[in-house]
Amino acid sequence: MLDEVADWLRHRSWAADDRSLPELLAAKEATGSTVSVVLPALDEEATVGGIVSAIRRDLMDAVPLVDELVVVDSGSSDRTGQAAAAAGARVVHRDSILPELPALPGKGEVLWRSLLATSGDIVCFIDADLREFDSAFVSGIVGPLLTEPEVAFVKAMYDRPLETGDTVIPAGGGRVTELVARPLLNLYWPLLAGFVQPLGGEYAARRSLLERLPFATGYGVELGLLVDALELAGLDALAQVDVGVRHHRHQDAQALGRMAAAIQLTALDRLARSNRIKAADDLARPRLTQFTRTAAGFTPSTADIAATDRPPVVTLTANDV
Numbered sequence: 001m002l003d004e005v006a007d008w009l010r011h012r013s014w015a016a017d018d019r020s021l022p023e024l025l026a027a028k029e030a031t032g033s034t035v036s037v038v039l040p041a042l043d044e045e046a047t048v049g050g051i052v053s054a055i056r057r058d059l060m061d062a063v064p065l066v067d068e069l070v071v072v073d074s075g076s077s078d079r080t081g082q083a084a085a086a087a088g089a090r091v092v093h094r095d096s097i098l099p100e101l102p103a104l105p106g107k108g109e110v111l112w113r114s115l116l117a118t119s120g121d122i123v124c125f126i127d128a129d130l131r132e133f134d135s136a137f138v139s140g141i142v143g144p145l146l147t148e149p150e151v152a153f154v155k156a157m158y159d160r161p162l163e164t165g166d167t168v169i170p171a172g173g174g175r176v177t178e179l180v181a182r183p184l185l186n187l188y189w190p191l192l193a194g195f196v197q198p199l200g201g202e203y204a205a206r207r208s209l210l211e212r213l214p215f216a217t218g219y220g221v222e223l224g225l226l227v228d229a230l231e232l233a234g235l236d237a238l239a240q241v242d243v244g245v246r247h248h249r250h251q252d253a254q255a256l257g258r259m260a261a262a263i264q265l266t267a268l269d270r271l272a273r274s275n276r277i278k279a280a281d282d283l284a285r286p287r288l289t290q291f292t293r294t295a296a297g298f299t300p301s302t303a304d305i306a307a308t309d310r311p312p313v314v315t316l317t318a319n320d321v
């Protein structure tokens with residue numbers, strides 16, 4: 001791990017309960033900030049209502065932390081819109097935002113459009129497929145944006161069990177994160193190696209930053225936003241907050257393959273644009289930092305990654321053997 005990353009982990013990683021709700025409300029009032037929460041949703045009738053109800057109950061009705069709660073329907077064919085509205089969200093269909101520009105499929109498209117349908121100074125994205133949802137996901141990641149003026153982009157971090165039927169593998173979730181996104185980030189954007197959940201769909205940012213970033217239309221959106229925010233705002237403007245455990249609907253391996261391909265395309269696009277694709281030999285000491293939950297929080301461990309080639313055997317000379 002780079003020294004800058006170790007330093008960043010000390011100064012820009014927090015837990016949700018590091019800031020109390022009264023502290024957040026006082027900071028919100030002092031700064032005059034407004035907060036929008038956006039849930040992108042494609043066929044999430046089973047879960048969207050529970051998430052909306054929890055946010056409305058805990059952060060809108062009980063205290064005025066959230067000013068606006070919007071579900072952006074990504075073209076659902078189930079009753080997502082009705083469930084979200086019944087639970088108290090404003091529901092906006094993606095096609096009704098900027099109607100003159102036909103919508104592209106994908107999650108990033110609805111996040112991008114959501115900026116045109118909301119007005120908060122702080123925008124907080126929450127996936128609509130979460131189960132056992134706790135509103136501390138929202139207050140936790142909005143917190144640093146209210147209390148730390150230098151912070152502009154905050155990701156949630158959490159344990160990710162892999163749950164299928166009655167089988168639970170405690171740290172088995174986040175398969176695309178561990179197999180694709182984390183290696184790519186470590187190799188090409190080592191300053192981002194401290195993010196425990198770089199692909200997580202729960203993050204909050206200042207509108208002033210989000211409106212200056214491109215949004216990949218599909219599942220590349222999280223990786224793209226992270227690397228572009230690093231470039232535009234610098235590492236010290238990025239942060240992460242531990243919000244506990246995240247339970248969600250898991251996709252099958254083929255769907256995750258398509259997601260992984262989209263994420264790799266977004267990464268390659270950023271690398272090609274900045275002329276930064278490198279041969280393995282030209283990478284400065286390739287390393288991979290991974291995280292394990294311990295009593296002290298998420299503990300990093302770093303391994304060297306070897307990618308040295310031996311030459312084809314036919315090229316060996318008598319002197320070599």
Ligand SMILES: O=c1ccn([C@@H]2O[C@H](COP(=O)(O)OP(=O)(O)O[C@H]3O[C@H](CO)[C@@H](O)[C@H](O)[C@H]3O)[C@@H](O)[C@H]2O)c(=O)[nH]1
Nearest residue numbers: 040041042044074106107127128129199200201219222251
């Ligand atoms: O075309 C789409 C696809 C998804 N979604 C919504 O986006 C959220 C996350 O989608 P999901 O399919 O559950 O993603 P995951 O398999 O959980 O993928 C993880 O990794 C993705 C790539 O970084 C992120 O976009 C996700 O937020 C993150 O949870 C859910 O509310 C979906 O309903 C849309 O609104 N439109």
Ligand SMILES: O=C(O)[C@H](O)COP(=O)(O)O
Nearest residue numbers: 173174175176177199250
């Ligand atoms: O974020 C990820 O890595 C993908 O969404 C896959 O998550 P899962 O392995 O928890 O389903």
